[in-house]
Structure formats: structure tokens, C-alpha cells
Amino acid sequence: MSNLNAITNQIHRRTFLNATGVSLGSAALSALMARDAQAMDEYRPLPHHRPRVKRVIYLYMSGGPSHLETFDEKPVLAKMHGEAMPESFTKGQPIAQLQGQKLTCQGPLIGFRKYGESGQVISDFLPWHGKMADDLCIIRSMVTEQINHDPAHTFMNTGTAINGRPSMGSWINYGLGSEADDLPGFVVLTSEGGRNPQPISSRMWSAGFLPSQFQGVPFESTGDPVHYVGNPAGVSMAQQRRLVDAIRKLDEHRAVGWDSVPTGHGNGASGRDGVPTYNDPEVAARIAAYELAFKMQSSVPGLMDLSGETQGTLDMYGAKPGDGSFASNCLLARRMAERGVRFIQLYHRGWDHHGDLVRYMNICCGLTDQPAWALLTDLKQRGMLDETLIIWGGEFGRTPMFQGKGGPGRDHHIKAFSMWMAGGGVRSGLTYGATDEFGYNSVENVVHVRDLHATILHQLGIDHERFSVKYQGLDARLTGVEKAQVLHDVLA
Amino acid sequence: MKFPMAVRGFFLLLVLLTLTARNAAASDQIDFNRDVRPILSDKCFFCHGPDDKQRESNFRLDQAVQDRTKIADLLRRVTSTNPDEQMPPPKSGKHLAVAEISTLQRWIEQGAKWATHWAYVAPLKHDLPKVADTSWPANWIDRFVLARLERDGVKPAPDADRITLIRRLSFDLRGLPPSLQEVESTDLEQFVDQFLASDAFGERMAVWWLDLVRYADTVGYHGDQEHHISPYRDWVIDAFIDNLPFDQFTQAQLAGDLLPESSTDDKIASGYNRLLQTSHEGGVQAKEYLAMYAADRVRNLSGVWFGGTVGCAQCHNHKFDPYTAKDFYSLAAFFADLDEAAHLKKGSDASPTVRAPELRVLTKRERVRAEKMSAEERAAFEKSARLTMISSAIEPREMRILPRGNWLDDSGPIVTPAVPEFLGRLDTGDRRANRLDLARWLTDSKNGVGLLTARIMVNRFWALMFGEGLCRSLEDFGAQGQPPDHSELLDRLTHEFVDSGWNVRHILKLIAMSRTYRQASSNSEFGGRNSEIRSSVPHSEFRIPKSLRQSRFRLPAEFIRDNALAISGLLVHEVGGPSVRPYQPAGYYKYLNFPKRDYVADKDSKQWRRGVYVHWQRQYLHPMFKAFDAPRREECTAQRPRSNTPLAALALLNDPTFVEAARAFAARILKEGGDTDESRIAFAFRLATSRTLDVTEQSVLLNLLLDARKDFSLDETAAKKLLATGLVPTRNEISHNEFAAWTTIARALLNLNETTTRN
Numbered sequence A: 001m002s003n004l005n006a007i008t009n010q011i012h013r014r015t016f017l018n019a020t021g022v023s024l025g026s027a028a029l030s031a032l033m034a035r036d037a038q039a040m041d042e043y044r045p046l047p048h049h050r051p052r053v054k055r056v057i058y059l060y061m062s063g064g065p066s067h068l069e070t071f072d073e074k075p076v077l078a079k080m081h082g083e084a085m086p087e088s089f090t091k092g093q094p095i096a097q098l099q100g101q102k103l104t105c106q107g108p109l110i111g112f113r114k115y116g117e118s119g120q121v122i123s124d125f126l127p128w129h130g131k132m133a134d135d136l137c138i139i140r141s142m143v144t145e146q147i148n149h150d151p152a153h154t155f156m157n158t159g160t161a162i163n164g165r166p167s168m169g170s171w172i173n174y175g176l177g178s179e180a181d182d183l184p185g186f187v188v189l190t191s192e193g194g195r196n197p198q199p200i201s202s203r204m205w206s207a208g209f210l211p212s213q214f215q216g217v218p219f220e221s222t223g224d225p226v227h228y229v230g231n232p233a234g235v236s237m238a239q240q241r242r243l244v245d246a247i248r249k250l251d252e253h254r255a256v257g258w259d260s261v262p263t264g265h266g267n268g269a270s271g272r273d274g275v276p277t278y279n280d281p282e283v284a285a286r287i288a289a290y291e292l293a294f295k296m297q298s299s300v301p302g303l304m305d306l307s308g309e310t311q312g313t314l315d316m317y318g319a320k321p322g323d324g325s326f327a328s329n330c331l332l333a334r335r336m337a338e339r340g341v342r343f344i345q346l347y348h349r350g351w352d353h354h355g356d357l358v359r360y361m362n363i364c365c366g367l368t369d370q371p372a373w374a375l376l377t378d379l380k381q382r383g384m385l386d387e388t389l390i391i392w393g394g395e396f397g398r399t400p401m402f403q404g405k406g407g408p409g410r411d412h413h414i415k416a417f418s419m420w421m422a423g424g425g426v427r428s429g430l431t432y433g434a435t436d437e438f439g440y441n442s443v444e445n446v447v448h449v450r451d452l453h454a455t456i457l458h459q460l461g462i463d464h465e466r467f468s469v470k471y472q473g474l475d476a477r478l479t480g481v482e483k484a485q486v487l488h489d490v491l492a
Numbered sequence B: 001m002k003f004p005m006a007v008r009g010f011f012l013l014l015v016l017l018t019l020t021a022r023n024a025a026a027s028d029q030i031d032f033n034r035d036v037r038p039i040l041s042d043k044c045f046f047c048h049g050p051d052d053k054q055r056e057s058n059f060r061l062d063q064a065v066q067d068r069t070k071i072a073d074l075l076r077r078v079t080s081t082n083p084d085e086q087m088p089p090p091k092s093g094k095h096l097a098v099a100e101i102s103t104l105q106r107w108i109e110q111g112a113k114w115a116t117h118w119a120y121v122a123p124l125k126h127d128l129p130k131v132a133d134t135s136w137p138a139n140w141i142d143r144f145v146l147a148r149l150e151r152d153g154v155k156p157a158p159d160a161d162r163i164t165l166i167r168r169l170s171f172d173l174r175g176l177p178p179s180l181q182e183v184e185s186t187d188l189e190q191f192v193d194q195f196l197a198s199d200a201f202g203e204r205m206a207v208w209w210l211d212l213v214r215y216a217d218t219v220g221y222h223g224d225q226e227h228h229i230s231p232y233r234d235w236v237i238d239a240f241i242d243n244l245p246f247d248q249f250t251q252a253q254l255a256g257d258l259l260p261e262s263s264t265d266d267k268i269a270s271g272y273n274r275l276l277q278t279s280h281e282g283g284v285q286a287k288e289y290l291a292m293y294a295a296d297r298v299r300n301l302s303g304v305w306f307g308g309t310v311g312c313a314q315c316h317n318h319k320f321d322p323y324t325a326k327d328f329y330s331l332a333a334f335f336a337d338l339d340e341a342a343h344l345k346k347g348s349d350a351s352p353t354v355r356a357p358e359l360r361v362l363t364k365r366e367r368v369r370a371e372k373m374s375a376e377e378r379a380a381f382e383k384s385a386r387l388t389m390i391s392s393a394i395e396p397r398e399m400r401i402l403p404r405g406n407w408l409d410d411s412g413p414i415v416t417p418a419v420p421e422f423l424g425r426l427d428t429g430d431r432r433a434n435r436l437d438l439a440r441w442l443t444d445s446k447n448g449v450g451l452l453t454a455r456i457m458v459n460r461f462w463a464l465m466f467g468e469g470l471c472r473s474l475e476d477f478g479a480q481g482q483p484p485d486h487s488e489l490l491d492r493l494t495h496e497f498v499d500s501g502w503n504v505r506h507i508l509k510l511i512a513m514s515r516t517y518r519q520a521s522s523n524s525e526f527g528g529r530n531s532e533i534r535s536s537v538p539h540s541e542f543r544i545p546k547s548l549r550q551s552r553f554r555l556p557a558e559f560i561r562d563n564a565l566a567i568s569g570l571l572v573h574e575v576g577g578p579s580v581r582p583y584q585p586a587g588y589y590k591y592l593n594f595p596k597r598d599y600v601a602d603k604d605s606k607q608w609r610r611g612v613y614v615h616w617q618r619q620y621l622h623p624m625f626k627a628f629d630a631p632r633r634e635e636c637t638a639q640r641p642r643s644n645t646p647l648a649a650l651a652l653l654n655d656p657t658f659v660e661a662a663r664a665f666a667a668r669i670l671k672e673g674g675d676t677d678e679s680r681i682a683f684a685f686r687l688a689t690s691r692t693l694d695v696t697e698q699s700v701l702l703n704l705l706l707d708a709r710k711d712f713s714l715d716e717t718a719a720k721k722l723l724a725t726g727l728v729p730t731r732n733e734i735s736h737n738e739f740a741a742w743t744t745i746a747r748a749l750l751n752l753n754e755t756t757t758r759n
Helices: A004-019 A024-032 A035-040 A075-079 A127-131 A149-158 A168-176 A237-257 A281-304 A311-317 A326-338 A357-381 A449-459 B005-025 B032-043 B068-079 B098-109 B140-152 B162-174 B188-196 B199-212 B230-241 B246-258 B264-274 B286-306 B310-314 B325-334 B341-346 B364-371 B375-383 B435-442 B450-466 B487-499 B504-512 B531-536 B557-568 B623-627 B646-654 B656-672 B677-689 B695-714 B716-723 B736-750
Strands: A055-062 A112-115 A120-123 A137-143 A186-195 A217-219 A343-351 A388-393 A397-403 A409-413 A417-423 A430-432 A442-444 A468-471 A474-477 B358-361 B386-389
Touching: A055 A149, A055 A168, A055 A326, A055 A357, A112 A127, A127 A357, A137 A442, A137 A449, A149 A168, A168 A186, A168 A343, A168 A449, A186 A326, A186 A357, A237 A281, A237 B646, A237 B695, A237 B736, A281 A326, A281 B646, A311 A326, A311 A357, A326 A343, A326 A357, A343 A357, A357 A388, A357 A417, A388 A449, A397 A417, B032 B098, B068 B098, B140 B487, B162 B188, B162 B199, B162 B504, B188 B199, B188 B504, B199 B230, B199 B557, B230 B264, B230 B364, B230 B386, B246 B264, B246 B435, B246 B450, B264 B358, B264 B386, B286 B310, B286 B325, B286 B341, B286 B450, B310 B325, B364 B375, B450 B487, B450 B504, B487 B504, B557 B623, B557 B656, B557 B736, B623 B646, B646 B656, B656 B677, B656 B716, B656 B736, B677 B695, B677 B736, B695 B716, B695 B736, B716 B736
Parallel strands: A055 A343, A055 A388, A137 A430, A186 A217, A186 A343
Antiparallel strands: A112 A120, A137 A417, A388 A417, A397 A409, A468 A474, B358 B386
């Protein structure tokens, strides 16, 4: 359906229509900030069906948390501890750092218990998750296709390991527009703590071939929260306002001449004497961009300022304002959700546990367990959980086989890992899918990354098969060319 | 509104009849490639196209056209309202518009003639068409354009005024604004020659080329470590300055190491083959990455020189174009002699990473400088020589077709280097074909695909001068790309390029000297044209293709930077050298690891060098560049998007580079702009926009100045803070308040749409 050019033209045309003969500044602005009106665009009949949620908060556990020490209890693996890993599993399969090494079974390094009415099984590393077990839908049968961090992140975010494609947050904002007047629709927050924080590339929130306005905007905990959102030293907001106003007046004034009907020859650039029509959509877009930029100069610091939160709330999350922790980011995520940010992605870097897994799981879970619970609980208390989809998970899982960089640890693994979903329209208290006795292969209700993408889009009212953009001659989709399935079984 | 199906069918028929009548009146002959192929390719080829494996029925369109009954069936199916019969089937998500069905119908009425896709047919040297208005054309390009406009009953736009034209030429050919003296120039040709002969021309062209070949200073994957490659960038710049013929330019990059008597410069150029992204992550599987690198190279070769998407054939035969999976791996085999093992074994996660084979070199420009030095100076200078990655051929590794692109599957047949079968074959006898054979075939207009290559390139030159190519899809000349707006002109330019000895500058000058280029720009369909046309011609007809008029667009990221530095007088004109590091927000690289990195901005005049020299960190491209749509250079970029976002506005308003430029600009205004506020504002305005301001503009700026003066006189500390941004020293003889107030004016001017727009 959606041809990118057609849509761009359409947006331009709307801007143009709005800008003709009306007071320019406000008309152009309202066009660009037309909020949900975008969804009614004739070229973009979205949503395809009634959306179940308004937004996504994606808790991205970067590095690849072990499913075997979080949500996937494996008693047989415990019994096999120290034995050789059966070659029937591993022969000819992709393998990362354990290439050429002897493969032995590593039993689970922590106990598990059942929680809540649902009796969901969760490891002792995650006691706060236990408290919200009845709100979670745990998927134990994830698979991905990329075994190294960088391509695996790219695959998880864009649906392909080939670079240059839009990430899911960009797709979603492209499709649905933002609900926020003065904030980007796709925000990325990052924290770290754990083993060897793996690099995370800005490719993960890239708009790819979509217009750059849909790219994820990283918010920083130190310095300017958004690049260049602060005035130059010595410039007050009042001065900046005057500056932006002067720029707008000059741009508008100039634009009146552009594309008007020329009256003389050899004077195309300044045919002012004709009827002053205003035909250049680029100018309207530019003026709107400056206005929004100026608004962001106050809305962004306002968003980041936690001084209005009660001590009780801060304690619930375990957040200290300005510390850049996952806890603070969870609280910020709630604030962004309140302000209409469509896709909020929180990376926590530190889950790459090739060695000393117990020590590092304690650190990672210590930093993320309670805040995740607090976020879910806070949203619930505010009546927002039902319109939010929360997702928790990494780019892959970890091997049932021992790796020992330091104390016992596990290597990257792509044939099985766990994630969870919660919020609007999700069947809470459900454990979905299963792995084999070793936790090596997903064997029941296998969920591919593209199925996850299809499901996320579905909850937002988007049919993944009809949501495409023409790129290099193809109808490019987030879910790619292979068949993807919406996980109706995990939806209420 | 819902109608019963029969009623819908009736409506459809009615609309079809109406359309057919109208189109018949327009007496248009259907051109298969222009009118029909795009429809079939997009809506039908996925199942009824050239890919044997995907085809869902035996109905293959290119064969079906031979058979009248099948063709009749086609028409019945596409007009059917029965979901079980309808084509394309509703579940495909594809839908034929009424106008498209009408086109198919007319095509069938006219005999359903099939033709080879235009891009694979050698361009013809068309005769110059006759035109009614013989006074308008300035050279033969204009004959083609005017003939088309006259056919459609529209007139070309009037000429742009002199100042607009000079600015346009300056940005298009140099990526820089004209100086105040240059704006006064009246001899257009002399002016064009002067621009084309400037160093800045080479830098401007390099920005274009480096996007295509995905040049960057870092490896791209995982730790995104630096690698050694900047001499290659300098070679590209000098190649354009020296006007190296494009065939030689191609051969040096793909196969500089294989050329007879390969020179240092040829070896530097062969760094092209090393520009791909690589990973130095622990635990990479060599076999997997060899497959990824091979695919990366084929994608780039295909994007740059084929104008195609051969990359699609990695897992299966191409859906729309005649490329097979075998073609894909046969092309990959050309690069099987590159020494990958060295970097996979030795490549470390230190930065810069080790990526043998590398060579320590002085570039041509550096060698010239060295010759003028004393022995002592020269020895010191040679020590500073840069390392650069080069190509060097080893025994080629085995290349197999990977079934469905799966690198774990060794069952596919072994392939040797070969060009795509439908495009011909290389005649190398018993000798294994190599990269040099490939490069020569690409630029051989008689026995190779030189004319196809040339057509892809002249189309891109046209886009540099108009904002759009004659074929709009600069990256895709395949069936899914767009047919050219003016194929005769494109063909003729192609021949001109080859006949001129692949002379890039010649083609650019030809375009620059045309009347077509000189037209006033317009971002609306009819703007700049006669009002009677606007009112009398129905909208959808007679639209003037965007590539045949001039348009107005925002400068690319690098030139936004260069422009501000040039206006302020800070710009350092110096060609080549290691990459430079502008100011950048602190902590921007904090998510990089292996190793952790601190960005240290340059503390000298490197701060004011052109954007083409700015350090290109693939994963964390400078935020200002990113905000203005510079690509990450992970893949071939033939056309950058041009967005207009708040992030870009914030960068231009608040990035220290632009605040510092505003300070320097203010100093220049105060020094050179006369003694009154009015004269200074007029001078400043002229520097930024090349034109004289009007009364309204003057009053807006005067008011801003008065307000700023008042603000800063109340708070001198603030003024001092603003003036402390950047490295350039503040002049002492002027008060801080006054300086800061003028800096505000300078900031306003640097942020104007007009200042950053090529018109």
C-alpha cells in the first residue's frame, strides 16, 4: 500500500494546502503537528484495525540474558551438569566464542519458584518479577538468526541483519504518527551495569530508508538530554525566542516571492509583484521544525526534571534523579508515556555473561528487577497499563553449555531464549512455548523475531502484511519476506 | 460507502470507458517500458515474473504475451470483481488502480508488445529534435528538453536571475557559496570553468562519490573501531580535481593493484575493495563473515556501477530483474582473491584496528609537497605518512552458491568469476577472470556494458545539477525503478560521456551551460510558469517532470557546515589529510566499547575544515551530520533524503560550530560592514544570501539587533559567555555587548532557509 513518495507528497500537499493564503506560521504548524490526523491520511489508512494499545515500552536487555537463569527452568540440564553436551544438538550449528572447544553441560546456576495464582516459574534472581507474575505473559520459545551482538541487535530491531533498514520504533511512528506535540515519537534511554557492556549502535534506532523525522532520539542523563537542546552559553530563552521569531519572519517574507507568478523576465527569484501566493511546502516544514525545536528546548528539560515526583514514587522505582540508572529511565519512561511518546526503548547494557554469570546476574537483576516491576505497577495504578504494551528481552539467549571466562558462564545462543510481554491485550499469567530438556532448541510454539514484530504491530492496530514501503523496488516490511504470524494465543 | 459488486463492476467499466476515450483522444502510443512494465513489475512479477522458484503458476507474463487467449484471460482477471478470480488477488495486498487497468487494456489493444527493459537496451544516439522556438536553446540539451515541453504545450521557466544562478552554480559545482566578488561576475562560461577547475570541485564531487562507495573512518560493526583509509578519500578528491577519466577512475578502484605497473596511487585507489563494514567482535564465525563480506561487496558493486539491486539475488533469483543467484555468487567470486584471512585472524578490537594488507603512503599531493622540502624536513614528513588499506590479490578462495543464502550449507555448486549472464560474458580464454577484467567490462562501450554504466553515471550528474535524475531512481535502473522522464536526452548524454573519453567535467559543463539548467526554480508543479497554463491545463496532464525544471532544496550536511564556515571567513582551504574532529557533544561515544573511546575535538584550525574531511564514525556519525541526513555509509547511498526536522534546527541554532561561526561572522561584519547598523546589516545579509535585503528584512534584523543590544547591556556576563564559544579569539577593541548583539544577527542569518538552500 504505502508508497513512500506518495506519502511524502501527500504530507507536502497538506502542508501546502494549509499554508496557502492563511497566516503561515500557525497553519504550517498545525499541519505538521496534526497528531492523529496523520492516521486518517488517504494514503495511509492506518490503523488497519482497532488498536489495542497506544504505545510500546520496550525494556531491551542488551547482551543476551540467560533464559536458563531467568524464565526457563531445566531440571534435566541440572542432572547433566558436567557431562558432555550431546553432539546431536550442536553438530553443524552456529556457535560463537565456544568454536572449537569441548562442549559440556552447565546446570542452572540458580533456583526457581512458582509465583502468583498463575504459578509462573521465575528464577530467584528476579524476586520482583515474581510479584508481577500474574501480569506477565512469558514466552519461552524465542528464536533469532544472528549469533553476534551487533547483527543480532540489528535483527531484533529491524527484522534483518542487513543494515540500512528502519527500526521498529521508526516503523511504528511512521505508521501512526506521534501523540506528542513537543517530543519525538520514538525515544531511546540507555543505562549500563553488569559484565562488559557491549557496544550498542545508533543503527538500532535508525529510521533507515524512512524519513529521518521518524528516527529514535536518544535522551542522555548527562549534558544536554537531547543534542543541542540547550541554548548556547549566555543566551536566555527569551532571546532564543526572539531569534526564532526573527528567523520565521524572514523565512516567511522570502517565501512569499518564491513560486509566485513572475511578472518580468530574467527575474524568477524575486517576482514579488505577482499575486503573493506561497507555494513552497519546504518552507512551511522548515518553519514548523524551528517552532517544534524551540518547544523542545523547554519540554525536554521539563520531562527530565523529576523534582515533581514524590519520594514514594522515587523509592518505588529505586531512582535517584539524574543518575542515568535503569530505575530512573523506567520512571522517565512513564513520564514519556504520559506525554504521548509512541515508542519508548530502554536499553540496559551488561547481560553478556560469558563468565561469572552468577555475579553478573546479581548485578544486572539488582539494577533492573525492581524498576521493571515499579514501571508496570505504576502504569497499572495510573490506569495506563491497559493502553501500553511492555516488552522485556534481549537479542538472544545463552548456551546450555559451559563457558568459563572467569567463573561459570554461557555463550551466545540463538535457538532458544525467553522474553515477556505485559499490558493491553496480552494474556497475563500465561507461559507460552517451550524448549527441549536442555533449553537448546525451542520446540513448542516457536516464536521467531518476526512473529514478535507482527504481534507488536497487531496490538497497535497495524496489519504487518499490509504495512510496507517501497524501497529498492521491493515492498519492504518490518516483518520481511518470510511468513510471520501474529501470536493470537498470547493475546486476550 | 458500499455498493453491491455488480454496481461496482459497472462503475469500473464506466470509468474505464471514460479513461480510454480520453486517452485515445490524447492519441498516446503505449510504450511498454515506460507505461506497462512498471505496472507488471510491481503488481504481477512477484508471482508471474522471472524467478522460477517463486512463480505461483505457469503463467509467466513475458511468455504469455505470445498467446492471444492468455492475454484475453489477463484482461478478464484484472477487471474481475470476483475475489477468487481477481488479479492481483486481494490477499496479496496489491491493487491495480483504474488508470493502470486502462493502460493494460490499451497496451493489449495495441498488440501487447513486449520489450526488453529499457536499462538493458544500449542507448541510442538520437538525432536532435526540431523545436519551434529556436531562440531558447543554448546548447543541444535544450533542444531535447524544449521539444518535450513544446509537445506538451508548456513553456520553459524564465531564466533565474544572475545572483540566483551564480549561487546555484557555486553550490552545485563547489559546495560553497560564491564570494561577494564572484557574485558580480557576468561571464557565465568563465565562471563555470573557474568553478570546475577549483579544488573545491574535487571536494564537492567526493562527497557524492564517498556516499556511493560507503567510505567511512570506522569498521561499522560491533566495536566500530577506526581503520586506516583516509588516503583513499584524498585520492578520490584529487581524481576529480585532475579530471581523471571515469573509466580509469573505475579501474583503479576495483583493480588498482592488478593494473600493469600499478602505481602508489593505483594501490591507494584499490582501497575501494576494503571500504565495506567489518567486525572484530570476539566469536565471529569466519565462514559466516566471509559470506557477509562477499554479499556486501556485490551489493555495493551493483549499487554503484550496475544501478541495480543484485543483492536481492543472494538467496533466490531476482524477483523483478534477470539476475540469478548464480550471477550473484559469480560476481562475488571476482572478490575472492582479496585477502580477508589476514584481518579475520589478526584484526583486533583495538582502535585503530589492524586490517592488513595496509600500506604506508604519501598521497600525490603530499609527494609534491615533499619534493619541495629539505632532506631533513622530508624525512620528518615521511614519518608522518599515513597507513591505508589496499587490495592485494592472493590465491582466490572457493566460492559456492549458498542455497537460500545459508552460509552453513556447502551443497551448492562452485562458481568462478563471471558477469551476469544476460548482460554478456567475459572472454578471457582459459584464464580465470579477475577484478580488472570486470572493471574493464564495466567501462568498455563496445564489448562490455560501458554504455549502461555511462548512462547510470550521467543520470547521477544530472541529479547533482537538478536535484533529480532524468531517471528518478538513481539507485535502481531495474524493472522496479522508474523509467526516465526523458530517455532520448539521457541516451544522448550517455554517448556524449563515452565519446568525450569519460570526461566528467565536460558533462557537468555541458549541463551548466544549458538553458535548461538556467531556469528559475520551482518547488510547485507550475510555479515559475505562465499563469494561463496554471488555469487552463488540467492538473494531472502536462506536469513538467521534476528533472526538467530547477528545484530548490536544502544543502547536504557537509555543505551546511562549509557554507557557515565560508560566510564567517573561518573556512580553511586545504586539500587532503587525516580526518578532522569538530566539536561534538560530550559522551556521544559512551555506548561504544572495545575499546572505550573519548572523542577529542581538534584544537586548531582543523576545526574549520570542510565537511568532507570530518571523521566518519559509522555507528555514531556526528550528530549535526546525522540531523542533516548524511548517511551512515553502511550501504551504497545514491540519493540522500532531505528532511526538515527539529533536530536539524537545534543543531543549526545551538551547535558550537555554528555559534563560533556566528561569532567570526560578527567580527567580519563589524570590520568590513561600514559604520552604521544599516550598512552592517546590509553587508551581513549580502554575505549570507548574496543579495540585497529589502526594507522589511532590514527592519526585522534591526529590531533583533536593538533587542539583543538591550539584553546584553543588562548582562555583560552573558555576552562574555556567548563569546567564549569555540576557539577563534575575540577581538578586544569592540565591547562584549556589541559583539554579542551582532553575533545574534549572525546566528539569525546563518539559520535562514535561504542561506542553507540551493535555489
